[in-house]
Amino acid sequence: MFDGPEPIYVQIAEHLRRQVLDGTLAPGDQVMSTTQFATTYRINPATTAKAFNLLVDEGVLYKQRGLGMYVAEGARERLRERRQADFFTDRLDTVLDEARTLGIGEDELISYIRKGAGR
Known part of the structure; x- marks a missing residue:
């Protein structure tokens, strides 16, 4: 395990x-x-x-x-808050930087996120 x-x-x-x-x-x-x-x-x-x-x-x-x-x-709430902060700084910022490098615009990102959220 x-x-x-x-x-x-x-x-x-x-x-x-x-x-x-x-x-x-x-x-x-x-x-x-x-x-x-x-x-x-x-x-x-x-x-x-x-x-x-x-x-x-x-x-x-x-x-x-x-x-x-x-x-x-309050353990669950503390963990969730930490994870959300880490998500934005560790993961999403990296994705946004890469999107800028690739020329992917805000509208395209938002459209993709909306599609993914509907799954």
Whole structure:
């Protein structure tokens, strides 16, 4: 499952972020313990802990001492806001620069976006 080019802890964090974004994990839901996660996916518990701590630092998860890790209130909204900002700066700006280089005008771009949005 975690066989991409990024470090495994980054892939684990992204997997959990996606679950929060798509609603599989809701605010207040408990996530697997690091040991359970590591056992289930056959990875090092320290790698899992690193991913979980990254998500705690981001405000996606919170620790409840002696009980485990839970999805934080507002985590989905925070992730969505970050992703939208990243989308515009990391992806759309690059596309717009390329469109300018290729001579693709605003009207053509808008037309293409409208067609794609209807799919």
